[in-house]
Amino acid sequence: MPKDTYFNLAEDKRKRVIDAAIEEFSTHSYHKARITAIAENAGIAKGSFYQYFKDKKDLFKHIIDLTVDKKLEYINQDMMKNIKNHGFFQLLQETYLSGVRFAKDNPRLLAIGVKLTNNKDLQREVWGDQQDKTLSFYKQLLEVGITKGELESDIDIELVSRLLSGLNYSLIDIVYKDGKIDLDGLVNEKGIVDKMISFIENGIKKNNNE
Amino acid sequence: MPKDTYFNLAEDKRKRVIDAAIEEFSTHSYHKARITAIAENAGIAKGSFYQYFKDKKDLFKHIIDLTVDKKLEYINQDMMKNIKNHGFFQLLQETYLSGVRFAKDNPRLLAIGVKLTNNKDLQREVWGDQQDKTLSFYKQLLEVGITKGELESDIDIELVSRLLSGLNYSLIDIVYKDGKIDLDGLVNEKGIVDKMISFIENGIKKNNNE
Amino acid sequence: MPKDTYFNLAEDKRKRVIDAAIEEFSTHSYHKARITAIAENAGIAKGSFYQYFKDKKDLFKHIIDLTVDKKLEYINQDMMKNIKNHGFFQLLQETYLSGVRFAKDNPRLLAIGVKLTNNKDLQREVWGDQQDKTLSFYKQLLEVGITKGELESDIDIELVSRLLSGLNYSLIDIVYKDGKIDLDGLVNEKGIVDKMISFIENGIKKNNNE
Amino acid sequence: MPKDTYFNLAEDKRKRVIDAAIEEFSTHSYHKARITAIAENAGIAKGSFYQYFKDKKDLFKHIIDLTVDKKLEYINQDMMKNIKNHGFFQLLQETYLSGVRFAKDNPRLLAIGVKLTNNKDLQREVWGDQQDKTLSFYKQLLEVGITKGELESDIDIELVSRLLSGLNYSLIDIVYKDGKIDLDGLVNEKGIVDKMISFIENGIKKNNNE
DNA sequence: CATGAATGAGCCTTCATTCAT
DNA sequence: CATGAATGAAGGCTCATTCAT
Numbered sequence: 001m002p003k004d005t006y007f008n009l010a011e012d013k014r015k016r017v018i019d020a021a022i023e024e025f026s027t028h029s030y031h032k033a034r035i036t037a038i039a040e041n042a043g044i045a046k047g048s049f050y051q052y053f054k055d056k057k058d059l060f061k062h063i064i065d066l067t068v069d070k071k072l073e074y075i076n077q078d079m080m081k082n083i084k085n086h087g088f089f090q091l092l093q094e095t096y097l098s099g100v101r102f103a104k105d106n107p108r109l110l111a112i113g114v115k116l117t118n119n120k121d122l123q124r125e126v127w128g129d130q131q132d133k134t135l136s137f138y139k140q141l142l143e144v145g146i147t148k149g150e151l152e153s154d155i156d157i158e159l160v161s162r163l164l165s166g167l168n169y170s171l172i173d174i175v176y177k178d179g180k181i182d183l184d185g186l187v188n189e190k191g192i193v194d195k196m197i198s199f200i201e202n203g204i205k206k207n208n209n210e
Numbered sequence: 211m212p213k214d215t216y217f218n219l220a221e222d223k224r225k226r227v228i229d230a231a232i233e234e235f236s237t238h239s240y241h242k243a244r245i246t247a248i249a250e251n252a253g254i255a256k257g258s259f260y261q262y263f264k265d266k267k268d269l270f271k272h273i274i275d276l277t278v279d280k281k282l283e284y285i286n287q288d289m290m291k292n293i294k295n296h297g298f299f300q301l302l303q304e305t306y307l308s309g310v311r312f313a314k315d316n317p318r319l320l321a322i323g324v325k326l327t328n329n330k331d332l333q334r335e336v337w338g339d340q341q342d343k344t345l346s347f348y349k350q351l352l353e354v355g356i357t358k359g360e361l362e363s364d365i366d367i368e369l370v371s372r373l374l375s376g377l378n379y380s381l382i383d384i385v386y387k388d389g390k391i392d393l394d395g396l397v398n399e400k401g402i403v404d405k406m407i408s409f410i411e412n413g414i415k416k417n418n419n420e
Numbered sequence: 421m422p423k424d425t426y427f428n429l430a431e432d433k434r435k436r437v438i439d440a441a442i443e444e445f446s447t448h449s450y451h452k453a454r455i456t457a458i459a460e461n462a463g464i465a466k467g468s469f470y471q472y473f474k475d476k477k478d479l480f481k482h483i484i485d486l487t488v489d490k491k492l493e494y495i496n497q498d499m500m501k502n503i504k505n506h507g508f509f510q511l512l513q514e515t516y517l518s519g520v521r522f523a524k525d526n527p528r529l530l531a532i533g534v535k536l537t538n539n540k541d542l543q544r545e546v547w548g549d550q551q552d553k554t555l556s557f558y559k560q561l562l563e564v565g566i567t568k569g570e571l572e573s574d575i576d577i578e579l580v581s582r583l584l585s586g587l588n589y590s591l592i593d594i595v596y597k598d599g600k601i602d603l604d605g606l607v608n609e610k611g612i613v614d615k616m617i618s619f620i621e622n623g624i625k626k627n628n629n630e
Numbered sequence: 631m632p633k634d635t636y637f638n639l640a641e642d643k644r645k646r647v648i649d650a651a652i653e654e655f656s657t658h659s660y661h662k663a664r665i666t667a668i669a670e671n672a673g674i675a676k677g678s679f680y681q682y683f684k685d686k687k688d689l690f691k692h693i694i695d696l697t698v699d700k701k702l703e704y705i706n707q708d709m710m711k712n713i714k715n716h717g718f719f720q721l722l723q724e725t726y727l728s729g730v731r732f733a734k735d736n737p738r739l740l741a742i743g744v745k746l747t748n749n750k751d752l753q754r755e756v757w758g759d760q761q762d763k764t765l766s767f768y769k770q771l772l773e774v775g776i777t778k779g780e781l782e783s784d785i786d787i788e789l790v791s792r793l794l795s796g797l798n799y800s801l802i803d804i805v806y807k808d809g810k811i812d813l814d815g816l817v818n819e820k821g822i823v824d825k826m827i828s829f830i831e832n833g834i835k836k837n838n839n840e
Numbered sequence: 841c842a843t844g845a846a847t848g849a850g851c852c853t854t855c856a857t858t859c860a861t
Numbered sequence: 862c863a864t865g866a867a868t869g870a871a872g873g874c875t876c877a878t879t880c881a882t
Contacts, residue, residue, distance in 0.1 A: 118328025166380030538748025590796030
């Protein structure tokens with residue numbers, strides 16, 4: 001949690017600090033990221049940095065918080081608040097699409113998130129149980145889907161929720177590479193998402209009855 | 211490539227070095243891994259380390275090579291050499307199962323591999339184009355499956371190959387956490403793999419015809 | 421080029437750093453010179469050193485720059501700017517004398533300069549083409565001398581310029597040894613320089629016409 | 631002084647060691663020269679090196695001894711043994727020419743000698759009073775020359791002997807650069823030496839009586 | 841005598857953090 | 862609240878020399 005001095009800062013300066021931090025953390029691992037560089041790029045004194053944040057981790061956590069906030073903005077809140085009024089695959093599609101939109105608009109935040117994924121220790125310190133929340137969300141979706149008769153009733157919710165979460169990662173990975181759009185041979189994001197949904201709906205086995 | 215001195219080393223000492231290295235690299239990122247710690251844990255002088263390896267990267271590459279060799283031992287070579295004689299889902303199941311077995315037996319090597327995934331620069335230096343090879347493998351599997359009429363002919367091979375690769379990662383991630391078995395609520399590996407194969411075959415949508 | 425922090429340093433501290441550096445570089449080759457020793461003798465932390473200079477070479481270049489500046493102070497600028505108004509041997513004498521005065525006042529800088537002479541690679545990095553400038557200076561002097569009829573017109577300018585430059589080194593070498601005055605059996609600098617000039621003017625062959 | 635084991639070595643192996651040492655010392659400063667490299671290039675074990683020589687310095691001194699021996703081979707012994715039967719300038723020319731011939735035939739030994747010149751501490755340890763011997767030689771030459779009436783009787787022998795020695799260095803420096811012949815614009819060695827002798831005989835002042 | 845593995849002191853450099861002004 | 866100089870722990874790496882076989 002940043003210090004009070006940070007929140008009392010002029011909007012402009014606070015933005016410069018955040019911008020510099022995002023730039024540094026998105027291009028370097030947590031440990032290789034240098035607060036010296038951040039201070040320089042933000043145009044503040046190195047000492048000032050420690051007036052705003054307790055230490056490097058304090059800043060990083062703050063950046064992650066901002067990232068989570070930003071991510072939430074991309075989720076269709078109306079839809080999510082009324083899960084029961086929508087079909088399972090519609091909700092899943094919207095979930096995936098919101099992730100793609102976020103990634104497209106915030107490539108640097110995406111890069112930071114991906115890096116965090118690869119550092120379990122840090123993730124535990126910073127995220128706590130965020131991952132569990134994500135899984136819970138998918139589980140909830142699945143349960144409703146089953147209840148409404150949209151999904152096979154004998155699926156393993158624990159497993160499938162993890163697969164859906166994993167597929168979301170894959171999707172992001174496919175659509176964006178190193179912060180750059182990468183749609184070689186893939187029509188467009190919407191098309192990809194649709195195909196993924198279809199994959200999840202029906203699998204890939206040839207249905208001989210057709 | 212380690213120096214000759216390394217290969218001339220007594221079996222016992224070489225093992226200690228490798229063990230210490232695997233321990234260090236599996237618990238620290240490449241950059242945070244300390245050769246000082248490796249030397250200490252292996253019971254050799256720091257200077258000796260540099261008689262065996264050119265530098266830190268030389269050792270790391272060697273560990274990766276060992277990992278790749280180990281991984282190959284888990285793949286059913288007979289089956290893979292006669293792809294056309296087996297069904298697509300059978301091959302996929304075997305592929306996934308071999309990964310699970312490797313992970314179960316070599317949790318530390320798995321951890322190193324996962325870390326490498328998160329460091330694209332290092333990966334490029336060490337792996338070259340191994341990732342592409344993996345994708346090519348899945349593509350080949352898919353093509354044969356379509357030809358043989360096992361799979362829907364209109365699937366997007368490029369996309370699905372990436373999904374299958376991603377699901378493999380998810381699988382490993384589900385079964386093992388931080389090098390520790392994690393089968394809470396999940397019957398067993400075989401069961402999980404079977405369920406995943408089923409997921410990929412048929413999807414999760416309720417088939418009302420049944 | 422030292423960093424800004426260096427130039428912002430208190431006069432006193434900057435002097436201590438430079439003094440320690442000159443002491444170290446004048447008594448050790450560039451590669452044997454230890455920045456650890458310099459930091460210790462300057463009474464600063466090793467880390468502080470790197471706040472002032474990028475690296476060892478940065479410091480060394482700075483010392484060389486200071487040496488060049490100091491050397492220039494000893495040259496009679498009025499005389500050199502009006503080469504044509506003075507006799508060749510008068511100019512040569514002044515050139516040699518300025519070198520002697522510099523060496524006498526700055527024996528440690530002299531030692532550094534001599535060491536640099538022996539490390540061609542370093543010299544190239546630090547000096548660029550300074551050596552050529554020195555030769556050009558002597559050549560210019562010789563050409564003017566010939567034009568004015570003071571010198572034999574058939575001398576090999578290329579060769580003689582190198583000899584004059586070499587004699588200058590010899591002179592410095594004679595007058596100062598390891599930073600200590602060494603006038604054993606030699607009256608005084610002025611006397612030596614006069615004798616050298618005479619040597620260059622007339623040679624040492626007995627003139628039987630006299 | 632090398633150990634007895636060294637002198638008992640097979641001619642061939644001893645030669646390989648010396649060759650490797652000369653190669654290393656001629657291309658690196660004494661401190662940067664690596665005995666590891668010497669052992670490798672000589673095709674001997676590093677441990678063997680220490681069976682032949684006490685340490686690095688022991689080897690270096692030996693190389694210098696060999697260099698001095700080699701240098702002596704180039705001096706016209708007959709002429710030097712009968713100094714009194716030859717003219718001063720004839721002897722000086724021969725002295726200089728022998729130096730040029732040595733340099734031409736042994737560029738690597740020359741390089742080692744030049745490096746040694748730049749390391750006074752090492753020079754003292756290795757050469758002891760060799761430099762004094764050189765100066766004594768020139769002094770003797772000068773004294774005989776004066777006695778025989780060839781030279782001006784009022785020259786400062788101490789000074790001139792050093793100048794003649796210095797000019798010899800200049801000559802070598804002019805003729806050979808970095809172990810490579812460098813006669814740009816200079817007719818040939820003999821021509822240069824003749825011009826230098828002329829320079830020493832008559833100086834460069836225009837003689838108006840001519 | 842040959843061998844080559846083992847050693848460890850020591851070097852340069854980096855960087856998060858502190859602290860006096 | 863701003864500043865930026867000061868700090869020092871720590872890391873990777875080099876190499877002459879020793880020593881057991």
